[in-house]
Amino acid sequence: MRFWRRRTFLVNSVLSALLVGGGAWAYTLLNGDGGGSTGTSTARTGTVAQGTVTASVTASGTVASATTMNHNFVTSGTVTSIKVAVGDKVTKGQVLATVDDTETAATLAMAKENLADAKEALADAKDAYDDDSDQVEQAQRSVTSAQNAYDSAKRAQDGTTLKAGMAGTVTSMNGTVGGSSAGSSNSTGNSNSSSSGSSAFIVLSDMDKLQVSASVPESDATRLKLKQTAQVTWNALANTTAEGLVTTISPTSTTSGGVTSYPIVISLNTVPTGAKLGQSVSIGVVVSRVENVLYVPAAAVKSAGNLKTVTVVNASGAQETRTVTIGVEGDSYTEIKSGLTAGEKVVIATVTTGASTGTNQFPGGGQFPGGGQLPGGAAGGGGFR
Numbered sequence: 001m002r003f004w005r006r007r008t009f010l011v012n013s014v015l016s017a018l019l020v021g022g023g024a025w026a027y028t029l030l031n032g033d034g035g036g037s038t039g040t041s042t043a044r045t046g047t048v049a050q051g052t053v054t055a056s057v058t059a060s061g062t063v064a065s066a067t068t069m070n071h072n073f074v075t076s077g078t079v080t081s082i083k084v085a086v087g088d089k090v091t092k093g094q095v096l097a098t099v100d101d102t103e104t105a106a107t108l109a110m111a112k113e114n115l116a117d118a119k120e121a122l123a124d125a126k127d128a129y130d131d132d133s134d135q136v137e138q139a140q141r142s143v144t145s146a147q148n149a150y151d152s153a154k155r156a157q158d159g160t161t162l163k164a165g166m167a168g169t170v171t172s173m174n175g176t177v178g179g180s181s182a183g184s185s186n187s188t189g190n191s192n193s194s195s196s197g198s199s200a201f202i203v204l205s206d207m208d209k210l211q212v213s214a215s216v217p218e219s220d221a222t223r224l225k226l227k228q229t230a231q232v233t234w235n236a237l238a239n240t241t242a243e244g245l246v247t248t249i250s251p252t253s254t255t256s257g258g259v260t261s262y263p264i265v266i267s268l269n270t271v272p273t274g275a276k277l278g279q280s281v282s283i284g285v286v287v288s289r290v291e292n293v294l295y296v297p298a299a300a301v302k303s304a305g306n307l308k309t310v311t312v313v314n315a316s317g318a319q320e321t322r323t324v325t326i327g328v329e330g331d332s333y334t335e336i337k338s339g340l341t342a343g344e345k346v347v348i349a350t351v352t353t354g355a356s357t358g359t360n361q362f363p364g365g366g367q368f369p370g371g372g373q374l375p376g377g378a379a380g381g382g383g384f385r
Contacts, residue, residue: 043311043347043350044348045345045346045348046297046300046345046348047345047346048294048296048340048341048344049294049296049342050292050293050294050295050342052289053293053328054288054289054328054330054331055289056287057285058284058285059214059215059264059282060214060281061213061214061232061266061281061282061283062212062214062281063210063212063275063277063278063279063281064210064211064277065171065206065209065210065277066209066211067166067209068168068204068205069168069204070200070203071162071164071201072162072200072201073099073162073181074155074156074159075104076099077103077180078180079097079098079176079177080098080099080177081097082096082173082175083097083098084096084173084202085173086171086172087169088169089170090164090167091164092164092165093163094163094164096162096163096170097175098160099160100160101157101161104153104156107153107157108157110153111146111150111153111154112153114149115147115149115150118142118146118147119143122136122139122140122143125138125139162202166204167206168205168207169204169205169206169207170203171204171205171277172200172202172203173201173202174201174202175202207271209268209271210275211265212230212265212266212268212281213265214266215262215263215264216262217261218260218262221249221261221262221264223287223288224249225249226245226246226249227245228245228246228286229244229285229286230244230246230286231243231283231285231286232268232282234281235281235282236280237279240272240273240275242270242272243268244266244267244283245269246264246266247265248263248264248265249262249264250262250264266285289328290327293335293336294335294337294341295336296333296336296346297332298332299349300334300347301324307323308324308325310322310340310346312340312344312345312347313344313345313346319347322340323339324336324339324340
C-alpha cells in the first residue's frame with residue numbers, strides 16, 4: 001500500500017508540473033514571445049504629386065477588314081478558269097473567274113432571234129391595223145415576252161463571268177477549275193468575323209481600311225463612348241502600335257462562361273506595315289483624363305463605403321489617417337480633390353520583414369519528460385492503474 005501511495009504521489013507531482021509549464025507555454029504563444037518571430041514592420045510610402053491622371057479600358061482584340069465583299073457566280077456551271085490567287089490585289093471590274101457558257105450563249109442567241117422576230121411582227125401589225133386593234137396589242141405582248149426572255153438569257157450569260165465588285169485583296173477562295181459553282185448573288189458588308197465569307201467562291205477585303213473587333217465586360221462598356229481614342233498594340237509585331245477610334249458599341253451583350261460582355265469595334269487611323277487579318281492585338285481606350293491635378297498611387301487610397309481615407313506620414317514620422325475627396329480613379333493613380341497637399345508622404349502598404357528563431361513547444365520537444373512516459377514505466381496516454 002505504501003508503494004502505491006508513493007507512486008500516486010509521484011504521478012500527481014509530474015502532472016502538476018506539466019500543467020504549470022503548459023500554462024506558461026500557452027501564455028508565451030499567445031503573446032508572440034519566447035523564441036517566436038523577430039520581424040519588424042515598415043511602411044512603403046509614396047508622394048502626393050501634381051500632374052495628369054488617365055483611366056483606360058483595356059481588352060484583347062482581332063484585326064479585321066472594315067469592308068469585305070463575297071463574290072459568287074450568278075450562273076451555275078463548271079468552272080473553266082480562275083484568274084486570281086489569294087493575296088492578289090484587284091481593281092473594281094476585273095475578271096476573277098469564269099464558268100462554261102456553252103448553254104447560256106446558245107440560249108442568248110435564240111432569245112435574241114426571237115426578240116427580233118417579235119419586233120418585226122409588231123411593225124407589220126402596225127402597218128396593217130390600227131394601233132388600238134387586237135392584232136397590234138397581241139404583237140406588243142409578244143415583244144414584251146421576248147424582251148423578258150432575252151434579258152434573262154443575257155443575265156445568265158453575263159453571270160458566267162465573275163468580276164470584282166470592289167478594289168481590294170483576295171483573302172479567301174473556295175473554288176477550283178473543273179469544279180461546280182452554285183449560282184448566287186454577290187454580297188458586301190463589314191466583316192468582324194474570321195469566318196465571314198467562308199462559303200463564298202472568292203472574298204475580297206479592303207486591306208487599306210482595317211479595324212479591330214473586341215469584347216469588354218459590361219462594367220467597362222458603360223464607360224465607353226463613340227469617337228473615344230484607342231491605342232492598339234500588335235502582339236506579334238515588335239514595337240508596332242496604331243491609333244484608332246471607337247466606332248461601334250454593340251447594344252446587345254454576349255455571355256460566355258458566366259461573364260457578360262459587349263462587342264466593340266475600333267477603326268484604325270493608319271495601317272502599320274505587316275498588319276494582317278486575324279492578328280491578335282491589345283487595345284486601350286482612354287475613358288477619363290484630367291491634367292494638372294493632385295494625385296497619389298491608387299493603392300494609398302482606402303475605402304469604407306463612400307468614405308475614402310489616406311494614411312499620411314508627418315514630418316516626425318508619425319502616421320495619421322485623413323479623409324480625402326477623390327476624382328478620377330486612374331490606371332495607376334487616383335486624383336485627390338481635397339485632403340492632401342503636394343509633397344506629403346502617404347502610406348502605400350505596410351511590409352513585415354524578419355525570420356522565425358524557434359517554435360513554441362512543450363519542454364522536451366512537445367513530449368512528456370522521459371520520452372512520453374510517466375515515471376515507473378506508465379505510458380503518458382495510458383491513464384492510471
